[in-house]
Amino acid sequence: MSETISEAPAFRPLYVQVRDTLLKRLISGSWTPGMMLPSEFQLAKELGVSQGTVRKALDAMTAEHLLLRRQGRGTFVALPEEGRILFKFFRMVADGGERLFPLSQIVGRGRSKASAADCARLALPAKAEVWWIDRIRQLGGKPVIFERIRLPVSRFPQLGDMADIPNNVYALYSEEFGITIGKAEEKLKAALVDEAAASHLGCEAGRPVLIIERVAMALDDTPIEHRLSTCLTDECHYQAEL
Amino acid sequence: MSETISEAPAFRPLYVQVRDTLLKRLISGSWTPGMMLPSEFQLAKELGVSQGTVRKALDAMTAEHLLLRRQGRGTFVALPEEGRILFKFFRMVADGGERLFPLSQIVGRGRSKASAADCARLALPAKAEVWWIDRIRQLGGKPVIFERIRLPVSRFPQLGDMADIPNNVYALYSEEFGITIGKAEEKLKAALVDEAAASHLGCEAGRPVLIIERVAMALDDTPIEHRLSTCLTDECHYQAEL
DNA sequence: CAGTGGTCTAGACCACATA
């Protein structure tokens, strides 16, 4: 009879190990966005595996939008601006179907003690501090989204010194703080607009709004950003494919 | 200078052709849900390609949840009941995090002339007819969703004869009408509950609700079902990963 | 042209399920 020790699965395919190795280079920043990777053959030689195995790892990472491969050119670390990748993180669309990138206007910033809920969502110790950023976003020329972003001060130490916050904050996280957002989770509810949002969006009280709560994760799955968006959906909608 | 004729890409990799061949068998119904496919080697021999090429086609279809592969057992046509596949088509989740399959109660059925909007959404000719089904769905013991489904009569000729409609309509489409839903598109808005939904959900007027409009497509991308869901989101939410 | 990724093949061996 074999031992009844509860063993870990413990079988990790080679290409998964290769993927992890390459992912570490992205996380550590030794490969930075836009950079071209060594060719499949070079990586295979360096890691002591076959080219097919490297390819399988690269293909998996490409499917996650971490890399970008172009036949004849090479394999590149994905940029946070890369058009369709930002689709991934912005699902509000004008009813007409136009794909617009919403402009933002910062209406408030600050630093405060994280609430218990924030600590839980961002996996922070008690008494941690967070930056908060309030902004309004426009879709069809009208302000339709009011959102409040919270970021752990520990991860973004110099954020308070920055004169202004760009429209594309994920590019900011990447370029200024070396943090790449890999995925996010969103929860949607309908509610009546609250006072703060109503005043910023210039709408009357009692309007129904779409509330989107997002937690965005870094490549190593650490929660990085919490974002609460309040959206007027008269002329736009949240679009999903399944 | 070369000609400026806009040429079709025209290069179709072998594994894409294999995928198309296999997909046709699913669409035509010669392979039915739950059925085990021939092994990779048998398919390779039959189609005159290598096993690796067949594998690539099967992997692609598995990624689309059309097939299910289990090591040591075989490759199977996905069943519409297959737990996680229905995740794909049901994103409303109780706030606690419990994954529940919502019970349904039919509150009305009928046949009527399709509106112009219905014809557009379902790609039907003018004056086409549709079945409509109204039902209420429960999540935490409480009715939280009122939905109206519209289906083209031309695709579901005998639907009127059926005594009742099961909870899982996608299984019904598959088993009784040979139509497999492959994907869907959803658009979400917030609104105030209308009279019909309020009376069915037993809530007061003026409540904010999440409106989900879905168009579901068959394997060949033909639109099959239009569904308008009205959801109370006090104790549940719509969940998305990106 | 050389260098890159993309496809395809053939074969070996491993992990898993079932009988």
Add this chain to the structure above:
DNA sequence: ATGTGGTCTAGACCACTGG
């Protein structure tokens, strides 16, 4: 023990890009 899918390799050739 057998048959399935899963991994890994090695090598050939195709398609695309840029100098």
